[in-house]
Each structure stands twice: as structure tokens, then as C-alpha cells.
Amino acid sequence: MAVTGLILIGFLLFHAFGNFKLLIPDEGAEFNEYSHLLRRLLYPILPPMFFLWGFRIFMLAATGLHLYSAYKLTGRRWSSAGVSGRYVSQKPSTSKAHSYAARTMIWGGIIIVLFVIMHLLQFTAQVLTFGYPDGTTTLEPYDRTLAGFSEWWVVLVYAIAMLAVCVHVFHGFWSAFATLGANVSAKSQGVLKGLAVLISAALYFGFMIPPVLILFGVIGQ
Numbered sequence: 041m042a043v044t045g046l047i048l049i050g051f052l053l054f055h056a057f058g059n060f061k062l063l064i065p066d067e068g069a070e071f072n073e074y075s076h077l078l079r080r081l082l083y084p085i086l087p088p089m090f091f092l093w094g095f096r097i098f099m100l101a102a103t104g105l106h107l108y109s110a111y112k113l114t115g116r117r118w119s120s121a122g123v124s125g126r127y128v129s130q131k132p133s134t135s136k137a138h139s140y141a142a143r144t145m146i147w148g149g150i151i152i153v154l155f156v157i158m159h160l161l162q163f164t165a166q167v168l169t170f171g172y173p174d175g176t177t178t179l180e181p182y183d184r185t186l187a188g189f190s191e192w193w194v195v196l197v198y199a200i201a202m203l204a205v206c207v208h209v210f211h212g213f214w215s216a217f218a219t220l221g222a223n224v225s226a227k228s229q230g231v232l233k234g235l236a237v238l239i240s241a242a243l244y245f246g247f248m249i250p251p252v253l254i255l256f257g258v259i260g261q
């Protein structure tokens with residue numbers, strides 16, 4: 041669970057950083073180029089899309105293993121909690137914020153899974169065409185992103201989902217390093233907690249800055 045969680049956090053940092061290309065005032069040239077480049081990475085050594093599909097399969101395997109471990113762990117915790125079936129954290133929590141995050145891991149995880157399904161239908165498959173001009177079914181990545189976040193309620197849904205992502209990452213990051221044996225002293229606990237706050241805050245602002253700037257017309261003018 042710790043290793044797969046850290047792989048997924050790595051992906052999120054990479055993804056949020058990549059989204060900052062939306063801020064370049066070149067009408068999406070760089071962002072579209074980046075998106076197309078990801079699809080043609082290592083081409084012509086490998087066929088087009090080969091690297092991307094390899095990466096997708098790797099991420100899917102990491103996500104599957106992460107969900108399977110979560111399912112096993114939650115089952116064990118619920119059965120040890122007795123008839124009430126309440127979620128009980130096995131790790132002693134060190135603060136109110138940590139114990140809140142620990143108790144809500146399963147629910148945060150469920151929200152994230154639902155969010156990712158919606159997100160892929162919107163941005164990868166373009167089945168959910170929020171904000172697209174009438175009669176349009178496909179748009180370039182930059183225009184797709186602008187269209188989606190021109191709707192206030194889409195930005196709101198993302199703001200709520202990103203909150204779930206960050207609470208999950210906050211506890212997950214700290215917990216992963218504790219599982220890997222890094223939580224050996226009060227000092228290391230402090231460092232891990234500080235890093236957990238830093239990474240989850242960076243992810244929240246990193247992910248939400250482009251959608252908010254699109255909504256207020258700062259990007260895409």
C-alpha cells in the first residue's frame with residue numbers, strides 16, 4: 041500500500057506540474073505539444089502510443105494493487121471494530137488533523153475513484169463534453185480544458201474532489217513513510233508531517249490554479 045501510494049503521489053505531482061503549461065500565454069501551443077509528445081514518447085524507436093500505453097498499464101496496476109490493499113485493510117479493521125462496523129485506525133494518531141484524515145481514508149479513496157472515472161470520461165475519452173460548443177464532440181487538449189473549466193459547477197466539483205485528494209495524500213504520505221520505517225523519532229515525525237503538509241498544499245494549489253484562472257478568464261483570453 042505504501043509503495044503504490046507513493047507511486048500515485050509521484051504521478052499527481054508530475055500531472056499538476058504539467059498542467060502549469062496552461063499558464064503559458066501562447067493559446068495552448070505548448071500545452072497541446074506536451075500532450076501530443078506524451079503520446080509519441082520514444083517514437084520512432086517504439087510505435088506511437090506504445091510508451092503511453094505502457095505507462096497507463098503500469099499506473100493501472102499500481103492503482104489496482106493500492107485498491108486491493110485498501111479493501112483488505114478496511115475489511116480487517118471493520119471486522120476488528122466488531123458489530124458497529126466503524127472504521128478504527130490501527131496506527132496511533134498524533135494530532136486531530138491526522139486522526140481525522142486517517143478515519144476518512146476509505147471515503148476519500150471512494151471519492152477519488154469516482155472523480156478519476158469522471159475525469160477520464162471528460163478529458164481522455166471526451167464522453168462528458170462539459171462546456172463544449174454545441175455540436176462539437178472533440179477538441180484539442182487545451183480547448184478541452186478551457187471548455188470544461190468555463191463552467192462554474194465543474195470548477196466546484198474539482199475543488200471538492202481536490203480537497204479529497206489532498207486530505208488523502210496528507211495522511212497517505214505520512215503513513216507510507218511510517219510503514220517504510222522512517223518514523224523513528226520525534227524529529228523524523230515532524231519532518232514527515234511538514235513534508236505531508238507541503239505536498240498536499242502544493243497539489244491543491246497546483247491543481248486548482250489553472251481551473252480558477254480559466255473560470256475568471258485570465259487563461260484563454
Ligand code: HEM
Pocket residue numbers: 052055059075076096152156159160163164181185198202205247248250251
Ligand atoms: C484540477 C485538477 C486537474 C486538471 C486540470 C487535470 C487535467 C487533465 C487533462 C487536461 C488531461 C488530459 C491530458 C491529455 O489529453 O493530454 C488529464 C488526464 C488525466 N488526469 Fe488529470 N487533471 C486534474 C487532476 C487529476 C487528478 C487529481 C488525477 C488523479 C487522481 C488525475 C488523473 C488523470 C489521468 C489518469 C489522466 C489520463 C492520462 C492518460 O491519458 O493516460 N487528474 N488531466
